[in-house]
Amino acid sequence: MTTYLKELELKKKQEVGNIRHIEQAVNDLKAHASASKASLAGKLTELRLLLDEEERLTKKFIDEKTHQALMMYEQQTETCQEQIQIIESFSDRIRQIQQRSDPIQLLQDYTASEKEIQQQRAPAEQWHPVPMSFEHVMNHYRGLARAMQSILQKPLEARLKEDIFSSLNATSRKEPGALLKTRSTVDRSLFLKHARSPTLEYDSLHPRLSLSEDRLTVSCSWRRKFYPSSPQRFDKLWQVLSKDAFFSGSHYWEVDVLHAGQGWWIGAAYPSIKRHGDSETCRLGWNRASWCIKRFDLEYWAFHKGERTLILIDDDPERIGVFLDYEAGILSFYNVTDGMVHLHTFRCKFTEPLYPALRLWEGAITICKLT
Numbered sequence: 103m104t105t106y107l108k109e110l111e112l113k114k115k116q117e118v119g120n121i122r123h124i125e126q127a128v129n130d131l132k133a134h135a136s137a138s139k140a141s142l143a144g145k146l147t148e149l150r151l152l153l154d155e156e157e158r159l160t161k162k163f164i165d166e167k168t169h170q171a172l173m174m175y176e177q178q179t180e181t182c183q184e185q186i187q188i189i190e191s192f193s194d195r196i197r198q199i200q201q202r203s204d205p206i207q208l209l210q211d212y213t214a215s216e217k218e219i220q221q222q223r224a225p226a227e228q229w230h231p232v233p234m235s236f237e238h239v240m241n242h243y244r245g246l247a248r249a250m251q252s253i254l255q256k257p258l259e260a261r262l263k264e265d266i267f268s269s270l271n272a273t274s275r276k277e278p279g280a281l282l283k284t285r286s287t288v289d290r291s292l293f294l295k296h297a298r299s300p301t302l303e304y305d306s307l308h309p310r311l312s313l314s315e316d317r318l319t320v321s322c323s324w325r326r327k328f329y330p331s332s333p334q335r336f337d338k339l340w341q342v343l344s345k346d347a348f349f350s351g352s353h354y355w356e357v358d359v360l361h362a363g364q365g366w367w368i369g370a371a372y373p374s375i376k377r378h379g380d381s382e383t384c385r386l387g388w389n390r391a392s393w394c395i396k397r398f399d400l401e402y403w404a405f406h407k408g409e410r411t412l413i414l415i416d417d418d419p420e421r422i423g424v425f426l427d428y429e430a431g432i433l434s435f436y437n438v439t440d441g442m443v444h445l446h447t448f449r450c451k452f453t454e455p456l457y458p459a460l461r462l463w464e465g466a467i468t469i470c471k472l473t
Contacts, residue, residue, distance in 0.1 A: 160243075164236055171234050178229065185226070192222055290442045293354040293425055297472035300344035300355055300458045305334045306377070307342045311462075317345070321466035322363075338380035340461055343371060344469075347455035353426045355458060356438060358468040359397070360420040365463030368422050369394025369405075370433060372454040382408060386461045393448045394459065395422070395435045404435075404446040413445050421470065428452055 199215065202208035212219075253261065301317035309327045311320050320342050329335065336342070357368050371392035376383040387394040387405025395413065396403045402413040415437065422445075423436040431451045437443040460467050 160239065164239065167234070167236070175231065178231075182229075189222070192218070290423075290438060293423065293436075293442075294472065296352045296354040296425070298346070298348075298353045298355045299469060299471050299473045300346040302342050302460070302469070303334070303345040304329065305332045306336060308336045308338075308340045310340050311342055313342075318471065319466055319468040320460055320462065322462060322464050334377060336377050336384065338378070339384055339386075340463065341367075341384075341386055342460055343373075343375075344458040347373070347457050348426055348428060349455040350428050352428070354472075355424050356470040356472060357422045357424065357460070358420065358470055359422060361465045362397075362462055362467045363464035364400075365396075365398045366465075366467060367394045367396045367405075367459075367461035368424065368435070368467075369459050370424070370426065370456045371459040373457060374454060375459075386459055391454075392459060393433050393450070394461075395446055398463070402445070404448070406448055406450070411446065415445070419445075424458070426456060428456065 195215065196219070199208060199211040202211060256264075299318065302313055302320055304313060304317075307313060307320070307329065309329055310323055312323050312327060313320055322340065334343075359366055359368070367386045369386055369392060371386060375386075375389065375391040378384070382388040383391075386392045387396065388408045390407050393406045394404075396405055397418075402415050404411040404413055417437075417439070419437040420439045421437075423438040423442065425434045425436070426432070431449055432447060433450070433456075434447040435445040437445055458469070
C-alpha cells in the first residue's frame with residue numbers, strides 16, 4: 103500500500119505538471135494571439151502603404167505620358183507655325199511681283215519664282231492627332247479591384263484552406279486546444295555518438311563561393327573565382343556539396359549559421375542532382391534528389407520535391423544539427439544553439455548516397471568540428 107501511495111503521489115505530481123503546462127500554453131496562446139493581431143495590423147498597414155505607393159506611381163506614369171504627348175503636340179504646332187510664316191512670306195513676294203508696272207520685269211520675276219509657286223500650290227498635309235487614352239490603365243485596376251473583391255467575398259476560413267502556404271503549415275490543421283504529448287526530451291549526447299565533420303568539395307563549388315583551407319567554411323564572394331571546369335560544379339546556383347557521402351548507418355553533423363546573413367539552405371542531396379542552370383532540378387530542396395531547411399526573409403521552411411512546410415521558430419538559431427539514419431529513412435534537423443530543439447524530420451526511402459549540401463546568399467557557413 104505504501105508503494106501504491108508513492109506511485110499515486112507521483113502520478114498526482116505529473117497531473118499537476120500537466121496543469122502547469124496547460125496554463126503555460128494558455129499564456130503563450132494569449133501572447134501569440136496578441137502578437138499575431140499586432141503583426142496583422144502591421145501587414146495591413148503595409149498593404150495600405152503599398153496601395154498608396156501604387157497610386158502615386160500610376161499617377162506619375164499618367165503625368166509622364168501626358169507630358170510626352172504634350173511636348174510632341176507642341177513641336178507639331180511649332181512646325182505648323184513655321185509653315186504659316188513661310189506661306190505668308192511667299193504670299194508677300196507674289197503680291198510684290200503682281201504689282202510690277204513693267205511687264206518684262208513682271209515676267210522675269212514670275213519666271214524666277216514659278217518653280218517655287220508650283221511647289222507651294224501642293225495642298226498642305228492634314229494632321230489628325232491620334233487621341234491618347236489611359237483606358238488600359240483603368241482596365242488594369244478595374245481587373246485588380248474585381249480580383250480582390252472576388253477573393254475577399256469568400257469567408258476567411260475558406261480562403262485559408264485554399265491558400266497553399268497556410269495549408270502547408272501543420273499548425274493550421276490542428277484543432278483549438280490540441281495537446282502534444284511527449285515522454286522525454288532529446289539528449290544531444292546520443293547524437294554525438296554518430297558525430298561527423300564532412301568536408302566540402304571544390305569540384306562542386308560555385309565560382310562565387312570560396313572554401314577555407316580546412317574545407318569546412320564556405321563564404322560568398324562578389325568577385326567570381328576562376329575554378330577549373332568540372333561537370334560536377336554548380337554554375338548558376340550558389341551551392342556546394344560535401345566531399346563525403348553517406349550510404350548507410352547513422353550520422354550527425356552540425357552547421358554554424360551565425361555569419362550566414364539573411365539567406366541560407368542546409369540539407370543533403372543525391373549525386374544525381376543537376377549542376378547546370380538554375381531550374382528546379384538544380385535547386386536544393388526543389389526536386390526528388392535533395393532535402394533542406396531554408397531561412398530567407400525571416401522565415402524558416404522545410405523543402406523536398408518543391409513541397410514546403412513552414413517551421414515555427416521562436417529564436418533564430420546560430421547552429422543547426424542534422425541527423426541521418428540511412429536505413430530508417432530519417433533526415434532530421436535541430437536547433438542546437440541552446441539545448442536541442444527539433445525543427446523538422448523528412449522520412450524517405452533513400453536510394454542513392456547522400457551528400458551534405460549547403461547553399462547561401464551572403465556571409466559564410468561553417469561545418470562544425472565534432473570529431
